[in-house]
Amino acid sequence: MxxxxxxxxxxxxxxxxxxxxxxxxxxxxxxxxxxxxxxxxxxxxxxxxxxxxxxxxxxxxxxxxxxxxxxxxxxxxxxxxxxxxxxxxxxxxxxxxxxxxxxxxxxxxxxxxxxxxxxxxxxxxxxxxxxxxxxxxxxQSTDLAGKRIELLKEVIPTLKRFAVLAYVDYAGTLRDVEAIQTISKRIGVEAATLPIHRGSDIEPAFATLDLQTQAMYVPPNILVNTNRVFINQLAQQRRLPTLHGFREYVDSGGLMSYGPNxxxxxxxxxxxxxxxxxxxxxxxLPVEQPIEFDLVVNLKVAKTIGFEFTSSFLARADEVIE
The missing domain is CATH 3.40.50.2300 (Response regulator)
Structure with a gap:
């Protein structure tokens, strides 16, 4: 070489x-x-x-x-x-x-x-x-929880009792429940907590609902996000109005939502x-808080469960799914 x-x-x-x-x-x-x-x-x-x-x-x-x-x-x-x-x-x-x-x-x-x-x-x-x-x-989930219950009372003026499907192993949901109990007492309604730990607990939790339950609030979290279609199916079978934190839950068969985009x-x-x-x-880097919140209602679901929104409430909605 x-x-x-x-x-x-x-x-x-x-x-x-x-x-x-x-x-x-x-x-x-x-x-x-x-x-x-x-x-x-x-x-x-x-x-x-x-x-x-x-x-x-x-x-x-x-x-x-x-x-x-x-x-x-x-x-x-x-x-x-x-x-x-x-x-x-x-x-x-x-x-x-x-x-x-x-x-x-x-x-x-x-x-x-x-x-x-x-x-x-x-x-x-x-x-x-x-x-x-x-x-x-x-x-701002804790702050928004109270606002959502006020909205629920607005769309159901006769509201006396509603259920909260609560994933109790998540700290954020526990704080939501505390805020919900506080605002519920102030406006004179009863919030019944349905505790769940896993997806298999959801259907049995629905089975415990009594006839006096007029609606359900579903705090957003990892467990209910994954099972949101199933939750809404069970609610529709009972003709139960549902309130959620994000519009994705309404897209999946929920009645209404209020929260950030x-x-x-x-x-x-x-x-x-x-x-x-x-x-x-x-x-x-400061933690950012949303400044815009969307109110979304699903008229298809409302028709399915026999629920009627007032025209004034619908006029306030940011989006109406028909």
């Missing part, structure tokens, strides 16, 4: 490990997306998140790697997903609720698209300065991820 060819060969061999290390160092940032339900149920939200990331310059597979995992309504699986992303070395986690992600890591930045009561549940120190590794969007919250979550990937500290 000529000396020149020998030196070229040696150069290529010695350069190879350097090239490999350079490729390793150039690993794409990983965003661990913790889906609480199923891909189909979350399609509008994942699409909104991915689109906003693209608009901000993050193309999945080219400048970033978004890894999706799905808990399918299992709280245990949701915790495992957080732990899995920690082992994977994710740069940012995107979650809902926040508790499972926080238990998985105190170091990796966490953006929570939906937090029911971040200060009250201890997820953040304050809305203005969250501290720690977690930030995102508060849905979920799709917009996931777009905002993408903006938080963008800031963190560019160097911002999550503990210094």
């Amino acid at each position: 000529r000396r020149r060819d020998f030196l070229v060969t040696i150069g290529a061999v010695t350069a190879s490990p350097l090239a490999v290390r350079a490729q390793q160092k150039a690993r794409l940032p990983i965003v661990g997306f913790m889906g609480a339900a199923t891909p189909a149920a979350w399609t509008p939200w994942t699409a909104a998140f991915a689109q906003r990331m693209e608009e901000l310059g993050w193309t999945n597979g080219k400048t970033i790697k978004i890894e999706y995992r799905w808990a399918e309504g299992s709280e245990e699986r949701y915790r495992q997903i957080g732990e899995e992303f920690v082992r994977l070395g994710a740069n940012v986690l995107v979650a809902v609720g926040g508790d499972a992600a926080r238990k998985a890591t105190s170091k990796i930045p966490i953006v929570v698209a939906l937090m029911s009561d971040p200060v009250g549940t201890g997820l953040v120190s304050s809305l203005a300065r969250p501290g720690g590794n977690l930030t995102g969007m508060s849905i 979920t799709t917009n919250l996931f777009r905002r979550a993408a903006e938080y991820v963008d800031k963190i990937l560019r160097g911002a500290r999550p503990g210094e």
Whole structure:
């Protein structure tokens, strides 16, 4: 072998490990997306998140790697997903609720698209300065719970008793129930709590309803989100009006909802991820609160269960599904 060819060969061999290390160092940032339900149920939200990331310059597979995992309504699986992303070395986690992600890591930045009561549940120190590794969007669930019950009383002026389908293993729902009991006593109605721990508890909970129950409020959380179609089917069979926190539940057969626009919250979550990937500290990014709330009613469901809205109430609705 000529000396020149020998030196070229040696150069290529010695350069190879350097090239490999350079490729390793150039690993794409990983965003661990913790889906609480199923891909189909979350399609509008994942699409909104991915689109906003693209608009901000993050193309999945080219400048970033978004890894999706799905808990399918299992709280245990949701915790495992957080732990899995920690082992994977994710740069940012995107979650809902926040508790499972926080238990998985105190170091990796966490953006929570939906937090029911971040200060009250201890997820953040304050809305203005969250501290720690977690930030995102508060849905003001505790405050909104009272407003929703007032709306329920408005559409059912004779309301005396309603049920609350409560996933009691979730701290956010427990705080919702406290707020609901307070406002119910003030307006003179009885709120009967139906505790559930898992999906298999839902149908037996409905079986305990008495004839005096005039409506049902379903606080939003990981378990009822996954089972929202089934819940609404059971309610329709009993001709029971249902009130929800998000329009997605109304799309799935609920009667009415009042709450923030979920799709917009996931777009905002993408903006938080963008800031963190560019160097911002999550503990210094204020928790955002929604400023717009949508009242959505489903007239198809109303017809099915024999319920009538007043024309003045329908005129106030932001969206009427016919």
